[in-house]
Amino acid sequence: MTDNSIFRNKKAAYCTLGCKLNFAETSTIGKMLKEAGVQTVQKGEKADICVINTCSVTEVADKKCRQAIHRMVKEHPGAFIVVTGCYAQLKPEQVAGIEGVDLVLGAEQKGDLMKYLGGLEKRAHGEAVTSPQQDIHTFVPSCSRGDRTRYFLKVQDGCDYFCSYCTIPFARGRSRNGKIADLREQARQVAAEGGKEIVLTGVNIGDFGKSTGETFLELVQALDEVEGIERYRISSIEPNLLTDEIIAFVAQSKRFMPHFHIPLQSGCDEVLKLMRRRYDTKLFASKVQTIKSYMPDAFIGVDVIVGTRGETPDYFEHTYQFIEGLDITQLHVFSYSERPGTQALKIDYVVSPEDKHIRSQRLLALSDEKTTAFYERHIGQEAVVLMEHAKAGARMHGFTPNYIRVELENKEGLDNNLVRVQLGEMNADGTALKGILCGKLD
Structure with a gap:
């Protein structure tokens, strides 16, 4: 001791x-x-x-x-x-x-x-x-706030997937999670501290339940009943683990927001096989369509890796065209990085740094087009925004339920408060909509 x-x-x-x-x-x-x-x-x-x-x-x-x-x-x-x-x-x-x-x-x-x-x-x-580098078995509960309005609740850790390019299973161990009862109690503590929004985090959160025999759907259903929490957001969840039942529950839940983050990594089935991903483009597209059928205004963020070994120019074009046709909101684009000990190193075809950069820029431009179109569809509407802390003299910002960033003039007493705003034009750098305050919610 x-x-x-x-x-x-x-x-x-x-x-x-x-x-x-x-x-x-x-x-x-x-x-x-x-x-x-x-x-x-x-x-x-x-x-x-x-x-x-x-x-x-x-x-x-x-x-x-x-x-x-x-x-x-x-x-x-x-x-x-x-x-x-x-x-x-x-x-x-x-x-x-x-x-x-x-x-x-x-x-x-x-x-x-x-x-x-x-x-x-x-x-x-x-x-x-x-310290001795042992096998990783322990689940350490964590819930953070820092200077943020949102809390981040760790519900799961580790991964059993062993994708060909990834070292996460070696860095964080196999999939394991907390108990629903304990996680619900942590959410109650956040509410007691005055927290109103929680983001569920983990390495592979859709795999929740490996160590407790529970399911991710059961977790979100239990958290939805915690009084005092106004909003939950689900962080990155694998498309093959995002079940139709989870989507349907979020659509009618009291507190889970219409906001999804789904890793695609490649829009080409041949590359997905090389990556050892557990889905194909048909399944991914069906998940996007299901979300939109329940929640037409849902924000959908998507992860993509460019320049992975084996991604020929034709394969990248397949990815670009597939993403171009998806009804998504934003891309998070990553350039492939060689990691020692991974199976991807056995793949012969190597993409040059110059081509990785060109591909990244093309996808980032496509992302900007999709995000701008999504934001512009909401101009003139009213929305409820949870305001976040801002430094003195700076404009405040917050997010709508479907994760549109909104900026307001800094007013005292709005931190961590839900307010109703009218959504105006985009700001100069295209990162937010300007909001007009209509009033605080009781």
């Missing part, structure tokens, strides 16, 4: 890279340290403890993690440096060799940070202490 007296008068700084799941987990680490008496540093202060929660989804992500570690070491001289997350899990020796790092925690040990902190003594010589 850790002696909490060692944390007296200590201050901590946090750096999180990567997905919403990482942000939720950093928030949980911050709560553990706060309960032990550690304060979060304010701007300009020096930290005694630095926690860097890393990502390793691409080689660029690894580089950003190394830069973040170096920056924290430089900005907080003498601080005890802890590195955890996916980069630490996949390449612990590389992380331990970075000058200034004291402790490297794998995914299984992340929840036991307090035990590993020990005496907070800097290592004068040699590499950092590295």
Whole structure:
């Protein structure tokens, strides 16, 4: 058991890279340290403890993690440096060799940070202490807010899919989840704190239930009954796990928003097979059509990877034409990155960096066209917007149920409040609609 007296008068700084799941987990680490008496540093202060929660989804992500570690070491001289997350899990020796790092925690040990902190003594010589890199079995509950209005509730972790390009199963382990009863209690706690919107997060949330024998549909049905929460949003969910029953439930639910994020990755069946994805374009298109049949104004965001091994020019054209014909709202475009140890490295055809860039730009332009058309269809309508915190002097923003970003003049007392607005023209950079305040909701 850790002696909490060692944390007296200590201050901590946090750096999180990567997905919403990482942000939720950093928030949980911050709560553990706060309960032990550690304060979060304010701007300009020096930290005694630095926690860097890393990502390793691409080689660029690894580089950003190394830069973040170096920056924290430089900005907080003498601080005890802890590195955890996916980069630490996949390449612990590389992380331990970075000058200034004291402790490297794998995914299984992340929840036991307090035990590993020990005496907070800097290592004068040699590499950092590295926790044993064990198989990952533990589900660590997390729910974060930070300075956001929305909360992020971790409902699931890990993945059993082993897509050919991905290292996530090695970085986060096999699929596992919390119990519905516990997650519902966390949602009640958010409501008690005044939170009104929760985003359900995980690595493969549609696979919910592997460790408890429950289902994702049962989870959303249970959360929908929690009083005080006004809105839920479902983060990325695999198309083959987004059942028609889930779609139908969201369409008639009290609190789940008409907002979906579905990874496509490629619009070409041959490439989907090379990726070892568990669906084809026909299934994906049917899911989009089903959503729109129930919720014509639903926001649908889609992930796409360009330039993966095996994606010939013809295959990319198939992807472009398929996406062009989909009734979706926005694309999240990623350039393929080689990851050591993945099966994709056995595929011969390699796309050049120049072609990856060209393909990315084409899809991003298509995304802009679709998002603009979606926003413009709603100009002149009234909508309910949950306003988010804004800095003094800056315009406020919030989101409609179907995730249209709306900007308003900054008015006191609107933070974390539902307001009715009339949707006006798009702002100059095309990222939001200007709103006219009609009034707060009771």
